[in-house]
Amino acid sequence: MTQSSFSPTQCAGHNRAMQTQDHRQRVAAERRERMRSRLLASAMRLVAQKGPAATSIDDVISAAEVSRGTFYKYFPSPDALVRELAIAIANELIEMAEPVVQSYDDPAERVSSGMRLVSRLAIDHPLAATFLVRLGWPDARGPNMLLDFVKRDLSEGIRQGRFARMPIALALNVVTGAVLGATHCMLEPECESDFAEQSAAAALRGLGLDAKSAERIAYSPLKPVEILAHGLLIETSEVAAKAVAKTARNGVRRGTLG
Secondary structure (H helix, E strand, O other): OOHHHOOHHHHHHHHHHHHHHHHHHHHHHHHHHHHHHHHHHHHHHHHHHHOOOOOOHHHHHHHHOOOHHHHHHHOOOHHHHHHHHHHHHHHHHHHHHHHHHOOOOOHHHHHHHHHHHHHOHHHHOHHHHHHHHHHOOOOOOOOOHHHHHHHHHHHHHHHHOOOOOOOHHHHHHHHHHHHHHHHHHHOOOOOOOOHHHHHHHHHHHHOOOOHHHHHHHHOOOOOOOOOOOOOHHHHHHHHHHHHHHHHHHHHHHHOOOO
C-alpha cells in the first residue's frame, strides 16, 4: 500500500495515535525519573543519618514508601543505590561548580574555588554534605568523576610550575583531605565561618604556594553558582527545611520553644 492510498481521515487518525503513544512514553519516562529521584533522596537522608553500612533495603523502601519490587526495578542493591547517589551528586557539583572554576586562568584559583564551593555545601545543603562526610567522600583512592576535574587542574598547576612537583596522588590527597575535613567541621555550629577559606589556604600551601599568595587566593571573593532547579541538592534541602519547620511547630505546640 502506498502513502497516497491513505485517506486524510486515516492520516489524521494515524497522527493522533502516534501523538498518544509519544505522550504515554513521555509520561512513563517522567514517572520513572520521579521514582528514581524519590529513592535517591530517601537514601541520601538515611545515609546521612545512619551511614552507608547501616542502610538497608527495608530502610529505603520504608522511607520512600514503595515496595521491595519497585526498589529492585531501579537498583540491584543498597550499595548500588549509594554508588549511583554519589555519582548523581558528583554530576550536580560538576555542573554547578565548573562554570565558576573554569572562569579562572590560574590553576591555584581553580583548585581553591572548587574546594570552597564543595566545602560550603555544609551551609546551604547540610543533608548532602552530611551524606558525603558519612560516605568518606571524596576519596582519592578510587575512581571519581569530580576528582578527575580536580586532577586536571592539579596536573596543569604542576606543569606550569604553579604547584610544587609531586605525585598527583599526593596532590589529590592534600585537596580531598582538606575538603572532607572542612565539610565535616562546617556541619558543626561552633565551626569558624571562614573554615572553608582556612582549609583552601592550607591546601594551597601544601601544594607549594607561599603563605601570602595562598591567603590572598583563598579569601578572594567567591563567584556565585547556580543550583540545579530539579536536582538532588534542591530536593533534599526542601525536605530538610520542611523537617526543621515541622519540629519547630511541634515545639511551639508543646511549649518547648521560648
